Structures are given as structure tokens and as C-alpha cells.
Amino acid sequence: MNKLTLCIASISALLILNDFNQRFISTDQHKTTTIEIELPQALQVPLLSQASFDALQLMYGSFQSEETEQNTQPGTAIPTAEQQAAQQGRLLTVFAGDNALTLKAVINDAQQYVLIAQKNLKTGQQEVVKYANGAELSGYVISVQSNIQVELTNNNQHISLMMYKGAA
Numbered sequence: 001m002n003k004l005t006l007c008i009a010s011i012s013a014l015l016i017l018n019d020f021n022q023r024f025i026s027t028d029q030h031k032t033t034t035i036e037i038e039l040p041q042a043l044q045v046p047l048l049s050q051a052s053f054d055a056l057q058l059m060y061g062s063f064q065s066e067e068t069e070q071n072t073q074p075g076t077a078i079p080t081a082e083q084q085a086a087q088q089g090r091l092l093t094v095f096a097g098d099n100a101l102t103l104k105a106v107i108n109d110a111q112q113y114v115l116i117a118q119k120n121l122k123t124g125q126q127e128v129v130k131y132a133n134g135a136e137l138s139g140y141v142i143s144v145q146s147n148i149q150v151e152l153t154n155n156n157q158h159i160s161l162m163m164y165k166g167a168a
Contacts, residue, residue, distance in 0.1 A: 077121075078095070078098055078121045078122070079095045083095070087157065087159055088157065088158065088159060089159070089160065090149075090160040090162055090165070091159055091160065091161060091162070092161075092162055092163075092164070092165065094140075094152060094159055094161050095121075096137070096138035096139070096140065097138055098120055098121055098122050099118045099119060099120055099121065099138065100118075100119045100121055101116050101117070101118055101137070101138070101152075101161065102116065102117040102119070102161075103115075103116055103117075103148075103149075103150060103161045103162060103163045104116060104117050104128055104163070105163075106144055106146070106147050106148065106149075106150065106163075108147075111132060111133065112132070112133040112144045113130050113131065113132055113133070114130070114131050114133070114142060114144060114150050115128050115129070115130055115131075116128070116129055116131060116137065116161075117129075137152070139154050140152035140153060140154045140157075140159070141153045141154070145160065148162055148163040148164065149161070149162045149163070
């Protein structure tokens, strides 16, 4: 019985060594095959006719926000200092000098930060700037109110700059 056990153990050891050799030590290079596939032609998307486009514009034009269109065009009229000083309440866009300010994000890290898009109304150039909670922006002091809202304070002027307005 000892011979049988010794024979089975030696066969098992040889199989284990052979498997180890094939998996890790073997220097045989696997044959590589190159497969060439022709890429299909780009899909041509059908375009609407001008009449269909005009009909869709007419049908869905009432859903387009005029306020957004006015704020996105370069050269938009800059509100006067009196109009800017009269800004109050909850707004999506605040005008400060030549810039239109829009809240893009509130980041709660070790310290709270806000990302505010500043669009120059004269040139149309826009950049997103990171401000810390309590920082000053065009004379306004920034204080975070929630994940979608910051308060801009300048003397007696309190403006809540919001990312979006929810359903009321």
C-alpha cells in the first residue's frame, strides 16, 4: 500500500510540475494572427427638409425660453448700475458690472467651494471660476445656502443665486 501511495503522489507531483511549467516558465510563443476588418462606411443621417424644420420650429417655439436666448448672445445690453442695484430675491443670473454670473456647482469638500460662470456681456467670453465660501465676487460676499443656492450680499442687497428653479 505504501508503494501505491508513493506512485500516486509522484504522478500527482509530475502533473503539478508540468502544469506549472506550461503556465509560467514555458518560452513557447503563441502564434499571433492578424485579423483585418473593413470598417463600414459612415452612416448617412437623413436631414430634415427646410419645410419640416420650419414646421417644427413653429410647433415647439413656444417652449423655448426667451430669457436664455437673450443671455447667451454676445453684446447683450448691460444693465445700468441702478438696475443692478435693484436686483433682489432668487435669480438664475445676476449682473455685476460687465459680467453675468451663473451658479454652476456647489462643492462640499473639506471646505465649501462654488463654481460660478462669469460671462462678459461685451465680448461674449465665458469662464468658470472657483470661489471659496465667504469669498468676494464683484463686491458681493458669497455664502453657501444649499447644494443649489448661494447668497450674494452687498450692503443691504441680498440675492439668492440658484442653479435652477424648482416647480413651485
